[in-house]
Amino acid sequence: MKFNRLENLIGSFSLEKLKSSTVLIVGLGGVGGYVVEALTRSGIGTLILVDYDKVDITNFNRQIIAVNKNIDKYKVDCFKERIENINEECNVISYNLRIDNDNIKDIFNTKIDFVVDAVDDVRAKVSIINYCLEHNIDFISSMGTGNRLDPSKLTITTLDKTYNDPLARIIRAKFDKRIQKKITVCTSTELPLKVKDKTVIGSNAFVPSSAGLLIASYIVRKINETKFN
Numbered sequence: 001m002k003f004n005r006l007e008n009l010i011g012s013f014s015l016e017k018l019k020s021s022t023v024l025i026v027g028l029g030g031v032g033g034y035v036v037e038a039l040t041r042s043g044i045g046t047l048i049l050v051d052y053d054k055v056d057i058t059n060f061n062r063q064i065i066a067v068n069k070n071i072d073k074y075k076v077d078c079f080k081e082r083i084e085n086i087n088e089e090c091n092v093i094s095y096n097l098r099i100d101n102d103n104i105k106d107i108f109n110t111k112i113d114f115v116v117d118a119v120d121d122v123r124a125k126v127s128i129i130n131y132c133l134e135h136n137i138d139f140i141s142s143m144g145t146g147n148r149l150d151p152s153k154l155t156i157t158t159l160d161k162t163y164n165d166p167l168a169r170i171i172r173a174k175f176d177k178r179i180q181k182k183i184t185v186c187t188s189t190e191l192p193l194k195v196k197d198k199t200v201i202g203s204n205a206f207v208p209s210s211a212g213l214l215i216a217s218y219i220v221r222k223i224n225e226t227k228f229n
Contacts, residue, residue: 002043002087003015003042003043006042006043010220010224014224015043017223017224018042018043018044018045018220018223018224019043019044019045019089020045021044021045021046021113021114021223022044022045022046022047022048022110022111022112022113022114023039023044023046023047023048023112023113023114023115023116023219024048024050024107024108024112024114024115024116025039025047025048025049025050025116025118026050026051026099026107026115026116026117026118026119026124026128027050027051027116027117027118027119027120027142028049028050028051028053028065028075028076028079028118029051029053029059029062029063029118029120029208030059030062030063030145030203030208030209030211030212031118031142031145031186031208031209031211031212031215032051032116032118032119032142032212033063033064033065033075033079033212034064034208034209034211034212034213034216035116035118035212035213035215035216035219036049036079036083037064037082037212037216038212038213038216038217039216039219039220040082040083040086040087040090041086041087042216042220043087043090044090045089045090045091046090046091046092046093047083047090047091047092047093048093048094048095048107048110048112049076049079049080049092049093049094049095050076050094050095050097050099050107051074051075051076051096052096052097052098053074053075054072054073054074054075055070055071055072055073055074055075055078056071056072057071061203061204061205062203062204062205062208062209063208064209065078065079065082074096076094076095076096077094077096079092079094080092080094093110095107098121098124099119099124099127099128100123100124100127101127104127104128104131108131108135108137112137113138113223114137114138114139114140114219114222114223115128115132115137115138115139115140116139116140116142116215116219117129117139117140117141117142118142118212118215120167122167122170122171122174125141125171126171126174128141129141129171129175129183133179133182133183138222139184140156140184140185140186140215140218140219141159141171141183141184141185141186142185142186142211142212142215143162143165143167143168143171143185143186143187143188144165144166144167144168144187144188144192145188145203145207145208145211146192146201146202146203147192147193147194147195147201147202147203148188148190148192148193148207149190149193149204149207150188150190150207151206151207151209151210151211153188153189153190154186154187154188154207154210154211154214155186155187155188155189156184156185156186156187156214156215156218157184157185157187158180158181158182158183158184158185159171159172159175159180159181159183159184159185160172160177160180160181160183162185162187163189164188164189164190164191164192165187165188165189166192168185168187171183184218186211186214186215186218188207188211
């Protein structure tokens with residue numbers, strides 16, 4: 001049995017909760033890709049994937065789907081194939097698009113237990129957060145992981161408690177302080193390092209991936225705390 005070791009850890013009832021859950025992941029880059037990987041290997045029953053990008057050679061230092069055979073292929077297609085090779089019982093729904101206010105309702109057209117915002121685009125992040133807040137959907141939003149080297153500085157908190165995170169600062173400005181307390185985020189307390197070329201965000205194999213795994217862990221625990229209770 002593929003998930004017997006997980007079942008031994010969390011119990012059969014909890015595993016069934018995961019198998020009956022639907023998680024939406026928006027953004028399949030360095031963070032989102034590892035969320036997908038971990039949730040697939042945790043037996044999540046339905047994964048909804050949203051991304052508009054193709055695998056590029058610049059992704060190779062940090063993205064799990066970036067291998068030579070996938071260059072120039074759409075990320076949603078690559079992940080669908082990967083998920084099916086890991087857990088053929090997982091139902092995969094994919095959207096090859098860039099999320100915005102005009103199409104967000106089309107993606108939320110089924111019951112979703114949890115949403116992961118792993119996009120870089122500020123407008124998209126705000127759209128996802130607002131939609132989840134308005135419709136009372138559990139979610140977590142990934143803040144900045146670029147230009148950092150220490151994965152131990154990653155933490156899950158609320159938006160109002162973030163610091164040393166330029167992306168979080170921008171997102172905070174979009175929401176009232178009262179609303180910030182309702183927005184769960186994965187953030188780094190490490191000050192971003194100064195890089196040689198300021199037009200390119202520095203990245204590595206361990207900070208974005210660690211953020212993705214931390215988010216996946218949070219989702220698994222959250223689903224088991226709330227679903228069916």
